[in-house]
Amino acid sequence: MNTQNAEFLKKTLLNLGFGEKLNDELDKKMDGKLPEFQLTTQNEYNGKQVDYKLHFKAGDNNDMYFFNKYDASVKPENSEALKQTFYINKGNGVTAKEAFNLMEGRAVHKQLYSQEGEKYHAWIKLDKENLTEGGNMKIRSWNDNYGFKPEEVLVGKGIKEMTTDQGRDNLLRSLKKGNAQQITVERDGKENKYFISANPQFKTIDLYDHQMKKIKREELLKPENSNSKTQKQSTQQKEELPGKKHNKKRSQSV
Template sequence: MNTGINFYELKTQLADLGFNEPVVVDQLRTFILSNDLGLPDIELSKPAGDDLAFFTLYFGRDTDGRYELICTECAMDNLTTPGCQHLQYFRQDVPAEEAITLLQLYQCQPKMNRDVFIPLNRTETQQHIYLLKTNTIMNTQNLEFLKKSLLNLGFGEQVNEALEKNIDKKMLEFTLPAKHEFNQQKVDYTLHFKSGDNQEMYFFNKFDATLGKGKEKEQNQTFYINKGNGITAKEAFNLMEGRAVHKQLFNKEGEKYHAWLQLDNDNLAQNGSKEIKRFSENYGFDVEQVISGKGIKEMGTAEGQDNLLRSLKKGNAQQITVERHGEEKKYFISASPQFKTVDLYDHQMKKIKREELLQPEQKQTNNQKQDKQQKEELPAKKQSSKRKMPV
């Protein structure tokens, strides 16, 4: 065996794989030129982003007694489990850079089923990298979609960190707690998440809401999410307060439609939640038509009207201003689709008769007509009183 040629060939092979550090060359020269009968290995570390990758290069001898690279071992510290490492063996054709890339991707897939002691060749390594990168992109997109859904549904970012941790753990299903306070009333939520087939995607399916009513019994209600859309945290509170919300829904064929929703106090579902009554557009309730012409100041401008109608459709009891007897008076109103009207409240949120919502515009018109008639009649009477009697 020509040790010089053996050293040069191995040195070139290792350099092509990215192992060209002086420590590798020195140890390689030492054991080849010493012609040690043992099976040596070389240990080294390489930078891997902000971390280090630890390599062990294993050598053997061929039938002619020449040293050859058998396989490499790559290990990186597990970032999620202190004291543990991700490990993988590779065949002699896998470059160090690709081995590091795969181990970095393993950090994102802590529960991947694999036998780390079966060496991967370069083709297998590249396939693993491609699949894991694709899966990582999908996981990232899935996580961002869930975060956006939570934001749109009014839960903000309060559960984002816990959400990410549970997804990283590959939990089949899990729940996360959330809290809100509306009108000085606390609402506790339990958000339900579940993985799809092969744990590739996670879904936010529903949430439970618990509304504390002081000394009164707590109210519990489950709300379901449909395609990332559904009842928001505030709308859930409004529904549990007895008001109605206007939502875009989907029928069994996946077609969109709009309807007013209200909890049914007389009928319960199997899970103990109240059934939800739906009043579609065909039911004939138009809240804008109901409150138009009632002398509501906010309906006097396009912006004010849009804000008022939007708030009512979200299920809020919205404050309005009505002019009565030359004075402005404040009320609160909320939509009542079942009876095709609105509910009226005073400043203490106590229900009052709907008749209180008068039509000052019409009364003013009637008063103006009466004043006009009196003014027209008055000169005529004065003129008749001064008219001379014929002789």
């Protein structure tokens, strides 16, 4: 067994979110000198199990193995199982958790490679309505030049996590991984909990309640000072009532 090759593959598995639980089985398969083999594993996210099948293929001399792709399968409630193949490029690709998020219908921000091998960043999302000949969901993408910046959407909306550098960085990092991230919104002295996810296509965010049911995002996306402005205008109107003006004039004449 090529020890250096094995260590690289184990590091790749770790970086892609498969942990170290497959290491012993990987060693056994590589010792077998098979032209190709598969490893299976499961992860659970938000109470949902995701099944993975990882594909490894030997090089020309059977001295090195390459981790080229993995299949992911998740069964939503009251629906048929979703299946998708994710490809690995030199140890890089969609992580196990990102695969789940994509199959849940959310977008992920990833480093990709052009046909010329140049790196670029883009938001990607699975298109469940359009499939390839092999049955894979096609991938839609919006690169950074498209102009979607979630931090600009979220600033000034009364989101508690956006008030500190660490909180803001953690929130944005989570959104880029495709998570539905919980936030705390402060309005009128009350704290309300929501979940949000990135929506790059429309350059906005999607809003969910505590049961992950999508709700209207207008309430969150209006400026946080809109309520205070309304209250200020109401106060000014009260001060301008005829009775108030009369009292003001009478006090000045004393």
